[in-house]
Amino acid sequence: MIAYHTFRNLIFTTAVAGIVLSGCSKPAPQGMPVADPDNGGLTMPAGFAAFKVVNELGPARHIDVSENGDIYVALNNMSKGSGAVALRDTTGDGRADIISYFGSVSGTGIMLHKGFLYFGADTAIVRYPMIPGSLVPDENYQLVAYGFPNEHQHEAKPIDFDPQGNMYVNVGAPANACMEQMRTKGSPGMDPCPILEYAGGIWRFKDDELNQNQLTDGYRFVTGTRNCVALRWNPVENKLYAVMHGRDQLHQFYPEMYDEQASADLPGEEFLMMDEGTDFGWPYCYYDPFKSSLVLAPEYGGDGTVTARCESKTDPIMAFPAHTAPNDLLFYTGQQFPERYRNGAFIAFHGSWNRAPLQQEGYYVVFVPMENGLPSGDWEVFADGFSGRETVMNPGDAEHRPVGLAMGSDGSLYISDSRKGTIWRVIYTGEENHAEETASAMETETVVMADLPGEDVYKSTCLVCHQADGNGVPGMHPPLTNSDWVTGDKERLIRIILEGIEGEIEVNGEIVNSVMPPQPTLDASQVADVLTFIRHSFGNDASGVTVEEVQAVMDDMD
Numbered sequence: 001m002i003a004y005h006t007f008r009n010l011i012f013t014t015a016v017a018g019i020v021l022s023g024c025s026k027p028a029p030q031g032m033p034v035a036d037p038d039n040g041g042l043t044m045p046a047g048f049a050a051f052k053v054v055n056e057l058g059p060a061r062h063i064d065v066s067e068n069g070d071i072y073v074a075l076n077n078m079s080k081g082s083g084a085v086a087l088r089d090t091t092g093d094g095r096a097d098i099i100s101y102f103g104s105v106s107g108t109g110i111m112l113h114k115g116f117l118y119f120g121a122d123t124a125i126v127r128y129p130m131i132p133g134s135l136v137p138d139e140n141y142q143l144v145a146y147g148f149p150n151e152h153q154h155e156a157k158p159i160d161f162d163p164q165g166n167m168y169v170n171v172g173a174p175a176n177a178c179m180e181q182m183r184t185k186g187s188p189g190m191d192p193c194p195i196l197e198y199a200g201g202i203w204r205f206k207d208d209e210l211n212q213n214q215l216t217d218g219y220r221f222v223t224g225t226r227n228c229v230a231l232r233w234n235p236v237e238n239k240l241y242a243v244m245h246g247r248d249q250l251h252q253f254y255p256e257m258y259d260e261q262a263s264a265d266l267p268g269e270e271f272l273m274m275d276e277g278t279d280f281g282w283p284y285c286y287y288d289p290f291k292s293s294l295v296l297a298p299e300y301g302g303d304g305t306v307t308a309r310c311e312s313k314t315d316p317i318m319a320f321p322a323h324t325a326p327n328d329l330l331f332y333t334g335q336q337f338p339e340r341y342r343n344g345a346f347i348a349f350h351g352s353w354n355r356a357p358l359q360q361e362g363y364y365v366v367f368v369p370m371e372n373g374l375p376s377g378d379w380e381v382f383a384d385g386f387s388g389r390e391t392v393m394n395p396g397d398a399e400h401r402p403v404g405l406a407m408g409s410d411g412s413l414y415i416s417d418s419r420k421g422t423i424w425r426v427i428y429t430g431e432e433n434h435a436e437e438t439a440s441a442m443e444t445e446t447v448v449m450a451d452l453p454g455e456d457v458y459k460s461t462c463l464v465c466h467q468a469d470g471n472g473v474p475g476m477h478p479p480l481t482n483s484d485w486v487t488g489d490k491e492r493l494i495r496i497i498l499e500g501i502e503g504e505i506e507v508n509g510e511i512v513n514s515v516m517p518p519q520p521t522l523d524a525s526q527v528a529d530v531l532t533f534i535r536h537s538f539g540n541d542a543s544g545v546t547v548e549e550v551q552a553v554m555d556d557m558d
């Protein structure tokens with residue numbers, strides 16, 4: 001087990017990586033495109049350079065690159081009427097000059113395989129036949145696998161293939177810890193967790209059969225994985241790996257056992273090596289990186305130290321800081337980067353939201369050196385600077401968030417961003433870094449919070465998702481700033497708190513398709529207080545909500 005790094009020594013790690021690499025410089029490879037003077041805003045170890053292939057595609061997710069350098073990008077929501085984009089450079093400068101939107105489904109997974117472009121839409125895997133000589137595939141897709149749960153959270157369906165004709169699909173658990181009442185304080189964990197029957201694992205399918213139903217034709221390859229957006233077949237080890245999103249909200253649900261710091265630092269995000277039939281322990285166990293072991297979750301009677309029931313589950317091969325959201329994994333098999341990168345793992349972290357009220361972390365791409373399929377040294381930040389600032393307090397402040405990784409046939413590393421849809425290409429030139437310091441000095445955050453009794457309820461109940469600045473988490477937790485849902489009809493607003501809200505809604509012109517659990521632990525006066533607070537904060541200026549108004553809706557619900 002490799003020692004766990006806290007953020008306090010992260011900066012140190014990056015600096016060391018820079019020094020080690022500057023020793024092995026080599027001339028820039030022939031015909032390599034010229035990097036951007038500022039490396040596209042990224043910082044990397046010495047010898048590496050980067051440039052933006054394209055600037056703003058929309059809500060990008062995973063990417064793949066064809067043999068001839070064409071790039072395929074999955075979009076999280078339909079953008080310009082399409083769910084995917086194809087990019088081509090026709091001039092040899094590495095920048096995309098043809099940008100073609102296509103495809104009638106959106107999602108996360110995308111992978112070229114055996115003459116098809118496979119696409120992981122949120123509830124089905126489809127494939128577009130590639131047309132020889134054409135950038136854009138045949139838009140009439142074929143249905144490969146279907147029947148996945150549609151539960152508005154953890155729905156990303158990343159895919160990969162083994163050489164034996166199998167396709168692997170992540171089926172994320174639509175839950176935090178399989179509580180009886182979703183994300184609700186005091187609600188115990190369901191035992192056994194019924195979600196594991198149809199989600200919380202990796203399912204295996206045939207790569208060349210159509211119309212496979214998840215439950216009748218698919219095979220549950222591993223279980224006990226909450227959500228593995230980073231999923232990749234390692235072609236050298238001939239094995240499947242993933243990096244898992246760990247559970248959230250320990251402090252919010254169990255403040256007597258976990259303070260804010262512990263909750264921000266637990267559990268570790270787990271790097272998993274997947275053998276058929278393995279159980280990684282979710283929801284019963286979570287990984288404590290400080291104890292280097294799986295411990296029993298509080299929903300199942302754990303107290304933060306008990307390991308019973310978790311001893312039969314499989315530990316990760318490495319852990320990363322909590323809540324940093326690993327969203328893609330790539331084993332580097334190219335020749336372009338120096339020897340030490342061969343067969344090592346690059347992991348794109350999307351960055352946290354569940355560290356609030358503490359500083360957010362993890363808007364970077366890391367590298368893990370590997371030998372014989374296991375980490376052979378500590379992980380290090382490889383590419384940073386995506387957020388465009390020193391510190392991120394609110395996820396909405398990050399300019400970019402890394403999400404997808406791909407390798408070109410020349411060994412270049414491609415990185416996608418979910419906020420604007422920027423794609424970077426990272427190359428190794430062997431030259432000293434010439435980038436100027438790019439992270440802008442932190443601007444003073446002016447979070448307008450009204451001085452009202454509801455502030456405490458907001459901080460203990462809502463801030464975790466809607467954030468201190470009320471701007472939420474893009475694409476996941478909608479903003480309360482300027483929202484008509486907040487300042488408009490009071491009864492509708494009260495019902496959101498009492499009953500929760502689920503499915504597609506429009507907030508400030510953007511579509512969110514997620515789930516907010518009801519807040520049954522709040523009494524009428526707390527609901528009135530917190531709603532009065534949000535109607536007066538974050539630039540909102542609407543009338544308050546009274547206890548009587550809340551009580552009237554409650555009476556109506558009984």
Ligand code: HEC
Pocket residue numbers: 183458461462463464465466476477478479480483484485486493496497501502503504505507512513514515516517519530531534
């Ligand atoms: C676990 C995360 C979470 C918590 C905790 C949470 N919300 Fe939400 N909230 C959401 C999500 C996700 C949506 C959008 C649901 C959808 O897509 O249908 C939402 C929607 C809303 C909306 C309507 C849309 C908007 O942005 O204006 C309001 C108002 C709101 N929440 C207020 C609150 C308040 C007040 C609290 C605390 C009492 C709270 N929420 C706690 C996740 C959360």
